[in-house]
Amino acid sequence: MSGPGKWWRRKSTPAKVETYTRWSFHSFAAAEVTVFALPVLGQVPLPYALWLCLLTCVHAAFGAVVASRALDWTRGRRAQPLPLMSAYGATSALFAGLVLWLADQDLGGEDTATALGTVTAGLLFFGVGMITLGVRSRRRVLGLVLGFSAGVGLLALALGAGMAALVAALAALFGTGFFAMTSVFSVWLLNAVYELDEARETRARLAVAEERLRFGRDLHDVIGRNLAVVALKSELAVQLARRGREEAVEQMLEVQRIAVESQREVRDVVRGYREADLGVELLGAQGVLKAAGIDCEVTGDAAGLPGEVQSALGWVVREATTNVLRHGDAARCSVVLEMSEGTVVLMVENDGAETAVAGSGGGSGLAGLRERLRAVDGTLEAGPAGKGTFRVVARVPVAGEPVAQESLAEDAPAGAAPVAAERGAAA
Incomplete structure (x- = not known):
């Protein structure tokens, strides 16, 4: 038988x-x-x-x-x-x-x-x-x-x-x-x-396709901002080199550091281990925007928030920062993190949005953020908030103590150079 x-x-x-x-x-x-x-x-x-x-x-x-x-x-x-x-x-x-x-x-x-x-x-x-x-x-x-x-x-x-x-x-x-x-x-x-x-x-095929979309979205979120910074610093290094300034070497060293960091982050995405940390992303956003000559004020503390909430909001900070760098001509940006009636509210607002490509809020990056926030029952609103102002607001329900209202350190992370001053010198 x-x-x-x-x-x-x-x-x-x-x-x-x-x-x-x-x-x-x-x-x-x-x-x-x-x-x-x-x-x-x-x-x-x-x-x-x-x-x-x-x-x-x-x-x-x-x-x-x-x-x-x-x-x-x-x-x-x-x-x-x-x-x-x-x-x-x-x-x-x-x-x-x-x-x-x-x-x-x-x-x-x-x-x-x-x-x-x-x-x-x-x-x-x-x-x-x-x-x-x-x-x-x-x-x-x-x-x-x-x-x-x-x-x-x-x-x-x-x-x-x-x-x-x-x-x-x-x-x-x-x-x-x-x-x-x-x-x-x-x-x-x-x-x-x-x-x-x-x-x-x-x-099963849909699960594979969804995982591919998630992987592509993660790559976009990981390297989008870094590539924008690389392009900015490379342009600045070219201008400094044409004028024989030694600062061009420092800018290219910073480009090299960002490229190495991007490689590490891409490897982490491939392995599926990468989680965005909200505190690190807030500090990183402040440093990157300041290096690009954009006045950035960050208010709020991510301590005490659940890991999945921090991860979701960290991706919001990263995507919003990337859009500020790539779209429009912002001179000021504010990031506010606060707790309101059992809900964590993250608001990113910038000026100079008259020519912003992402002003409609319909980009693939924002669509990916909405998917991430839905996983933690959160919502995302993005759109004009007045003349020349663009605002991104993320809300995630969470039980816990109110987030302290305090400004983070004004200093950028190690390696983030004040590009605004160098732009003035290069001019």
């Missing part, structure tokens, strides 16, 4: 369900022969019994082929087998009518009539059930069941069955309806399993 066991284990869950469904309907053919064909041999006189047994076996084999083709169509592997289904339906009706006609010929006693009626029911039940595998519309399935049931009743009435015709029609209705419902449910279950499997694969 190791061979069949391995064959079964290698199949996916949808493939297992499909195999089970197929063999279930193939077993219906064996059940039709066992339940309806073989008993005829002992209940109907020869040679009618042999012909009826052969007729039922042919019908069962035909039904197995129809079921296989219909399931292939259900899975999209072949065209809908309409000609085959039509031929099978006509064969089922013809065989059932022939058996009913034989039952009216009084070939034997009551047992013979019962056996012939049972064969008729089997032909109709299995016939309708196999056909409905290849029918998608529920209305057509209902019409098929009602049509076969009405046909049985009319044929029995034409043969002089009287009230028995109504009984035959009702029996055909319930029997064919049951088999049709079984077929429809089996197809629905098979399709549902495949759709769930496809949905799981889609979810």
Whole structure:
């Protein structure tokens, strides 16, 4: 049994369900022969019994082929087998009518009539059930069941069955309806399993795509500001070098330091270990903006805030600082961090926004910040706050003590040179 066991284990869950469904309907053919064909041999006189047994076996084999083709169509592997289904339906009706006609010929006693009626029911039940595998519309399935049931009743009435015709029609209705419902449910279950499997694969692909977007956003947030500073300091170094000033060497050393730091940060992003620290980002923003000749005042203290809140707000500070450097012509920028009614509020405001490209607040960087803040139930507002002023406000609910209102050290971090003074000297 190791061979069949391995064959079964290698199949996916949808493939297992499909195999089970197929063999279930193939077993219906064996059940039709066992339940309806073989008993005829002992209940109907020869040679009618042999012909009826052969007729039922042919019908069962035909039904197995129809079921296989219909399931292939259900899975999209072949065209809908309409000609085959039509031929099978006509064969089922013809065989059932022939058996009913034989039952009216009084070939034997009551047992013979019962056996012939049972064969008729089997032909109709299995016939309708196999056909409905290849029918998608529920209305057509209902019409098929009602049509076969009405046909049985009319044929029995034409043969002089009287009230028995109504009984035959009702029996055909319930029997064919049951088999049709079984077929429809089996197809629905098979399709549902495949759709769930496809949905799981889609979810996995979306997770990969989301991670790629997150990675790209992190790279943008990490190197965007640093590249802006590198461009600024490189431009200043060029101007100083053209005038033979020794300060050009210091500026290029600072560019080298920022490039090395950017490499480290990119490696941290790749490893997935990087978290923005709000205190460090506030100090860094102040130093970078001052080095660019922008008067920057930072108010508030990040101490005591949860790590995930600090990380989210740290990215806001980084992105806002990058936008101040890259867009507009700011001369002043203020960063305020405060606690208000259980909510941490971070506000970054700058002037010189008349020509700001990011003034609409629709950039990809701001969209990434909104995603980060949503992870901590925060919100982000960005837009003009008056004539020539642009404001970014982030709010994150948090339980804790109010953030102290105090100005951070005015000194920039080590290595951040006061570019404003050097600009004046270079001029």
